[in-house]
Amino acid sequence: MELAVIGSGKALSVSDAVFGREFSEDLVHQVVVAFRNAGRSGTKAQLTRSEVRGTTKKFKKQKGGGARHGDYRAPIFIGGGVTFAAKPRSFEQKVNRKMYRAAICAIISELNRQDRLKVVDSFDVSEPKTKALIAKLDEMGIAHPLIVTEEATEALYLAARNLPYVEVRDVQGLDPVALVGARTVIMTADAVKKIEEWLA
CATH class of the missing domain: 3.40.1370.10 (Ribosomal protein L4/L1)
Structure with missing residues (x-):
């Protein structure tokens, strides 16, 4: 052509x-x-519940205070870990x-x-x-x-x-x-x- x-x-x-x-x-x-x-x-990184710094002390008694919680590193709290945390990975195809x-x-x-x-x-x-x-x-x-x-x-x-x-x-x-x-x-x-x- x-x-x-x-x-x-x-x-x-x-x-x-x-x-x-x-x-x-x-x-x-x-x-x-x-x-x-x-x-x-591919360098995005977040912290899981086990990687967040802070005490693991139970902050209130198990019963009588409404919802039951273990520590403040749980994902539902501000400053807590991320449920499905992103980790560094390659996107190469x-x-x-x-x-x-x-x-x-x-x-x-x-x-x-x-x-x-x-x-x-x-x-x-x-x-x-x-x-x-x-x-x-x-x-x-x-x-x-x-x-x-x-x-x-x-x-x-x-x-x-x-x-x-x-x-x-x-x-x-x-x-x-x-x-x-x-x-x-x-x-x-x-x-x-x-x-x-x-x-x-």
């Missing part, structure tokens, strides 16, 4: 396996959840490399089908100025993009970092969460070829 390159009038020949793959919602969901879970620290690459292909293919994937010859700014990047995006008529280049320059990173709706990635830093969350994806022709080599 071919992708139109904006501003050049040329077409870029790409693989159907990467840019024309059928979308699998279950696969994409599984990979996105696994990717986000891998970023969780196993995802095969083949599944991960297939999910990336499916997301890129769906972006292409929805006309949300834009290919340009190159994308850069001459100086690290946010105003220059905004003018460039306005000229293209694109808002809230994910910009993917083969190797993003420092000037482009600095120009985009103050815009909450613009994200810059190189091919090595591309991930499924960034692709799924983008309204529009701008890719350079070199980045397209590098992605094709990676996923083919």
Whole structure:
């Protein structure tokens, strides 16, 4: 298949396996959840009844005072232990490399089908100025993009970092969460070829 390159009038020949793959919602969901879970620290910790500091002395007699209680470390009291206390754990989910690459292909293919994937010859700014990047995006008529280049320059990173709706990635830093969350994806022709080599 071919992708139109904006501003050049040329077409870029790409693989159907990467840019024309059928979308699998279950696969994409599984990979996105696994990717986000891998970023969780899993360090949440609470104290159980046996771990709370304090006396274990029975604070009132067994009968005659209403409800029967042992000590103030019981979960129903303020400062007491937690009934099912959270403990540090790993949220990691196993995802095969083949599944991960297939999910990336499916997301890129769906972006292409929805006309949300834009290919340009190159994308850069001459100086690290946010105003220059905004003018460039306005000229293209694109808002809230994910910009993917083969190797993003420092000037482009600095120009985009103050815009909450613009994200810059190189091919090595591309991930499924960034692709799924983008309204529009701008890719350079070199980045397209590098992605094709990676996923083919």
